[in-house]
Amino acid sequence: MSERLKVAVAGNGIAGAAFVDELLKENPEEVSITLYGAEKVGTYNRVRLSEYMAGAVGLEELGMRPKEWYEECGIDLRLGVRVLEVNTEKQRVSGSDGKSVAYDKLVFATGSESFVPPIPGRHKEGVFVFRTVEDVERMLEATPERAVVVGGGLLGLEAAWGLVARGAKVTVVDLAGHLMSQQLDKTAGIMLRREIEKMEVGVRLGAFTEEITGGGKVRGVRLRDGEELAADTVVICAGIRPNVELAQACGINTNRGIIVDDHLQTSACNVYAVGECAEHEGVVYGLVAPALEQVRVAARCVLGDKEVASYRGSVASATLKVMGVDVTSAGNVYGEEEDSEAIVSSDPLNGVYRKVVIRNGKVVGAVLLGDVSGAPQLTTAVRRATPAEEVVELTLGSATKAFETLPLSDDAQICDCNGVSKEQIVVAITKKDANSISAVGAATKAGTGCGSCKPLIKQILEEALDTPVEEEKNHLCKCMRLSSEDIRGILRERKIRSVSALGEACGAGKACPDCKVGLAYVVSEVNANRHEEERHARHINDRVHANIQKDGTFSVVPRIHGGVTNPDQLRRIADVAEKYGARMVKITGGQRLDILGLKKKDLPRAWEDLGMPSGFAYTKAVRTVKTCVGTDFCRYGVGDSTGLGIRMEKAFENLYTPAKVKMGCSGCPRNCAEATVKDIGVVAVEGGWKVYVAGAAGMSVRAADELATVENPEEVMKVTSAFLQYYRENAEYKERTYDFVPRVGLEKIRSVILDEESGEPERLRRRLREAKEASFDPWEVERQQNKTKNQFAGVIGGE
Amino acid sequence: MSSWLKVGNWVKVCEAEDIPLFEGRRTQIKGLYVGVFRTEDGFYAIGDVCPHMGGPLSDGIITGTEVSCPLHNRRVVLKTGEMKDDLLCRVPAFPVEVRDGMVYVDVSVLEEIPA
Ligand code: SRM
Numbered sequence: 056m057s058e059r060l061k062v063a064v065a066g067n068g069i070a071g072a073a074f075v076d077e078l079l080k081e082n083p084e085e086v087s088i089t090l091y092g093a094e095k096v097g098t099y100n101r102v103r104l105s106e107y108m109a110g111a112v113g114l115e116e117l118g119m120r121p122k123e124w125y126e127e128c129g130i131d132l133r134l135g136v137r138v139l140e141v142n143t144e145k146q147r148v149s150g151s152d153g154k155s156v157a158y159d160k161l162v163f164a165t166g167s168e169s170f171v172p173p174i175p176g177r178h179k180e181g182v183f184v185f186r187t188v189e190d191v192e193r194m195l196e197a198t199p200e201r202a203v204v205v206g207g208g209l210l211g212l213e214a215a216w217g218l219v220a221r222g223a224k225v226t227v228v229d230l231a232g233h234l235m236s237q238q239l240d241k242t243a244g245i246m247l248r249r250e251i252e253k254m255e256v257g258v259r260l261g262a263f264t265e266e267i268t269g270g271g272k273v274r275g276v277r278l279r280d281g282e283e284l285a286a287d288t289v290v291i292c293a294g295i296r297p298n299v300e301l302a303q304a305c306g307i308n309t310n311r312g313i314i315v316d317d318h319l320q321t322s323a324c325n326v327y328a329v330g331e332c333a334e335h336e337g338v339v340y341g342l343v344a345p346a347l348e349q350v351r352v353a354a355r356c357v358l359g360d361k362e363v364a365s366y367r368g369s370v371a372s373a374t375l376k377v378m379g380v381d382v383t384s385a386g387n388v389y390g391e392e393e394d395s396e397a398i399v400s401s402d403p404l405n406g407v408y409r410k411v412v413i414r415n416g417k418v419v420g421a422v423l424l425g426d427v428s429g430a431p432q433l434t435t436a437v438r439r440a441t442p443a444e445e446v447v448e449l450t451l452g453s454a455t456k457a458f459e460t461l462p463l464s465d466d467a468q469i470c471d472c473n474g475v476s477k478e479q480i481v482v483a484i485t486k487k488d489a490n491s492i493s494a495v496g497a498a499t500k501a502g503t504g505c506g507s508c509k510p511l512i513k514q515i516l517e518e519a520l521d522t523p524v525e526e527e528k529n530h531l532c533k534c535m536r537l538s539s540e541d542i543r544g545i546l547r548e549r550k551i552r553s554v555s556a557l558g559e560a561c562g563a564g565k566a567c568p569d570c571k572v573g574l575a576y577v578v579s580e581v582n583a584n585r586h587e588e589e590r591h592a593r594h595i596n597d598r599v600h601a602n603i604q605k606d607g608t609f610s611v612v613p614r615i616h617g618g619v620t621n622p623d624q625l626r627r628i629a630d631v632a633e634k635y636g637a638r639m640v641k642i643t644g645g646q647r648l649d650i651l652g653l654k655k656k657d658l659p660r661a662w663e664d665l666g667m668p669s670g671f672a673y674t675k676a677v678r679t680v681k682t683c684v685g686t687d688f689c690r691y692g693v694g695d696s697t698g699l700g701i702r703m704e705k706a707f708e709n710l711y712t713p714a715k716v717k718m719g720c721s722g723c724p725r726n727c728a729e730a731t732v733k734d735i736g737v738v739a740v741e742g743g744w745k746v747y748v749a750g751a752a753g754m755s756v757r758a759a760d761e762l763a764t765v766e767n768p769e770e771v772m773k774v775t776s777a778f779l780q781y782y783r784e785n786a787e788y789k790e791r792t793y794d795f796v797p798r799v800g801l802e803k804i805r806s807v808i809l810d811e812e813s814g815e816p817e818r819l820r821r822r823l824r825e826a827k828e829a830s831f832d833p834w835e836v837e838r839q840q841n842k843t844k845n846q847f848a849g850v851i852g853g854e
Numbered sequence: 855m856s857s858w859l860k861v862g863n864w865v866k867v868c869e870a871e872d873i874p875l876f877e878g879r880r881t882q883i884k885g886l887y888v889g890v891f892r893t894e895d896g897f898y899a900i901g902d903v904c905p906h907m908g909g910p911l912s913d914g915i916i917t918g919t920e921v922s923c924p925l926h927n928r929r930v931v932l933k934t935g936e937m938k939d940d941l942l943c944r945v946p947a948f949p950v951e952v953r954d955g956m957v958y959v960d961v962s963v964l965e966e967i968p969a
Pocket residue numbers: 602603604605610612641642643644645646647648649670672678679717751752753754755791
């Protein structure tokens with residue numbers, strides 16, 4: 056075999072890394088690669104830097120590759136090494152490691168750095184830029200509390216979002232008259248501002264930053280109109296400046312960027328440039344998709360395929376989530392030329408704005424805000440300059456949703472971040488067996504950028520496979536876009552034990568009350584109940600361990616294991632009902648008694664008098680185990696259902712769960728305990744027990760799935776314990792088993808919780824025991840000691 | 855200068871210590887239920903009866919400077935007493951001062967409400 060082609064790549068950012076991938080994809084045997092990266096860390100997805108800043112993802116999730124990966128691929132990776140010199144005649148590069156390397160082909164992928172305008176005070180302590188992992192880490196070390204972001208473009212808003220997530224108060228300042236003026240027209244910019252202000256981020260437009268004030272350290276920012284914004288942190292997001300010095304120094308033609316031709320070749324022989332450092336036909340693109348388009352062409356050219364590969368420029372387009380608002384922008388978004396017109400649909404009340412710009416009857420630009428349905432179709436229309444008639448419906452018809460079924464053409468770009476077309480995705484699905492959203496991502500990179508195209512990938516998957524595809528993760532904390540999985544990761548990684556500490560770490564639960572109680576559950580579960588209980592994160596039911604009624608009084612349901620009671624308990628219940636003036640005593644549907652209408656202040660004394668444990672009827676926890684009379688009394692009984700039901704209830708009582716868990720245990724297939732419509736049901740059969748899960752008889756009715764048939768009560772306990780813990784760890788908050796099991800799949804669950812040889816069922820049971828050990832009966836504990844001051848007080852003070 | 859010096863009809867309701875951070879407590883002033891809330895941003899006081907179906911707002915969950923009603927999760931802005939999801943409904947909001955560890959509520963707005 057002939058000598059390998061020696062390729063040197065300067066820059067290990069998104070473009071450099073993608074270029075290496077592309078070379079390896081073609082013919083790994085043919086090339087030998089030296090990859091220089093000036094940053095100390097390996098490749099990462101810069102686009103998700105704000106999520107890293109927000110604490111929502113770790114470095115691994117930014118796509119960092121392990122060192123071994125490079126070794127396996129035979130890449131000579133030089134991290135923390137900057138290319139300092141290039142000799143284009145001798146074809147050698149030398150780096151800050153003092154070594155010089157020969158190349159056959161050299162690729163500049165040096166990207167750009169943040170542009171810092173000459174604002175007086177810009178060198179003060181507390182002034183940052185926002186470009187690299189290091190920038191973010193330095194910024195976080197300074198623990199920003201009040202921040203001013205200079206620049207209201209994409210980058211500035213991303214920075215603001217990350218800072219808000221860290222609990223900082225943020226004001227965004229921009230010289231332009233509206234936000235994201237590169238990507239949005241004025242109307243869209245105004246609407247975006249309104250959405251952003253809802254997150255309590257301040258916005259100053261048409262505002263010139265005159266000076267960053269303070270002594271050695273930042274104290275604030277003074278605007279030209281005289282306004283002073285107090286701040287301990289200033290983040291400058293005023294644009295980018297391509298890294299061209301190195302190319303310039305070796306005599307390569309540069310302008311704003313390194314000038315390249317249609318083959319991405321620079322003015323020097325065998326030297327190429329891609330990504331944010333390259334300038335093609337006068338344009339430097341500041342987005343990922345064009346960089347990747349360039350990379351694909353450049354890789355072919357470097358490998359000698361010049362004839363076929365040529366780059367014709369990109370239409371700058373992006374579909375993004377900006378502080379939780381969906382935004383799509385493609386091509387000419389202003390349409391201010393005399394001969395341009397626009398199709399516009401606007402619903403300011405709901406924050407939706409859709410506009411398509413037309414010139415000479417052809418689509419030349421699009422802006423979508425708040426509702427980005429049809430984005431790939433419209434972006435493709437811009438790219439192809441489609442006749443305007445074809446997109447009228449699409450632009451205006453969003454309310455009808457009719458176009459959701461509009462077919463996507465094969466070359467429609469689905470993932471704007473990575474420039475992946477529908478065709479590439481379909482190939483991955485049909486040729487490479489990619490059968491999930493993440494598998495498609497692994498094969499094509501689609502969906503691995505900002506992630507906003509995932510619903511489309513799902514649609515394409517479903518079309519191609521003709522089966523429904525698993526839903527993408529839903530967010531437990533919607534404000535911070537964090538799934539329960541993300542939250543669990545953050546809790547484990549940082550060993551967080553309280554909802555407040557979690558909020559400090561990533562902003563979850565700080566902006567609105569919707570997720571607080573869900574977070575409280577996840578915090579307790581991850582810490583196996585060794586968390587720090589914070590009552591403010593709990594619903595009133597869980598603060599006073601009783602169920603609030605419509606009139607503000609409470610109901611009390613003591614636990615009656617397996618529905619079996621005795622005269623003494625009944626007497627006490629009767630006494631309590633009388634003594635505290637209950638409005639009703641009722642036999643519940645869960646085989647126990649409900650004392651309704653007690654006052655908050657009487658609760659601790661009522662529990663005391665009852666001397667019975669809490670039935671947890673007020674919360675998401677293990678509720679009841681309904682039983683039938685079984686072998687002890689019934690002439691048909693084949694198993695001791697009463698005994699087993701009580702055993703189950705005692706084993707699982709006091710455990711909190713993602714949603715309530717109700718159980719049933721019947722002594723024969725006549726099933727008088729209705730076990731087959733319970734979350735966990737057990738039915739005795741001749742010679743054993745059938746275990747069922749995911750039954751329901753509430754809002755919806757669902758016959759339970761048969762999980763396993765086992766020989767004896769011992770085995771029932773093993774299987775049900777493993778299932779319960781698996782559900783506790785993996786279900787979404789508020790997700791009942793009847794949704795959880797079909798979502799995850801019965802087979803999948805079986806393969807985890809029944810495979811004793813793997814050791815996993817035992818590990819699940821061990822974790823359940825651990826949680827159980829630290830669980831307690833709240834009535835017992837509160838009786839002895841109130842958690843917060845006058846927790847059960849009805850009315851305090853006043854006059 | 856503290857707004858304490860402003861005229862008003864200030865009523866001493868409880869000790870600051872009576873209300874843990876991020877919780878609310880119900881008090882009664884001139885026969886009216888008033889919820890007093892302690893947030894990261896200080897104390898707030900609003901009418902304690904939810905305009906929706908009478909839920910006790912002081913039993914709600916507090917985030918930032920909002921409380922969500924324990925019965926059906928309607929949200930109320932503590933600073934103004936406005937309902938987040940229904941701008942036509944609101945509960946009265948009262949100025950609050952903490953002095954020497956005691957919480958005082960200015961109920962002069964009550965005089966403006968027609969009986
Ligand atoms: C007291 C009781 C009715 C009765 O008088 O029998 C009851 C009362 C309530 N049920 Fe129930 N459910 C009661 C048995 C049931 C049953 C039957 C059972 O447990 O065998 C079901 C159907 C089984 C199931 O859960 O699937 C049932 C399905 C529901 C549902 C629908 C759940 C679902 O996902 O389908 C709700 C609403 C919810 O959870 O979101 C609900 C919610 C409620 C709440 C807690 C509503 C609330 O949040 O305030 C009611 C409390 C009333 C109060 O003011 O105290 N209750 N509820 C029963 C208490 C059982 C116990 O001893 O713990």
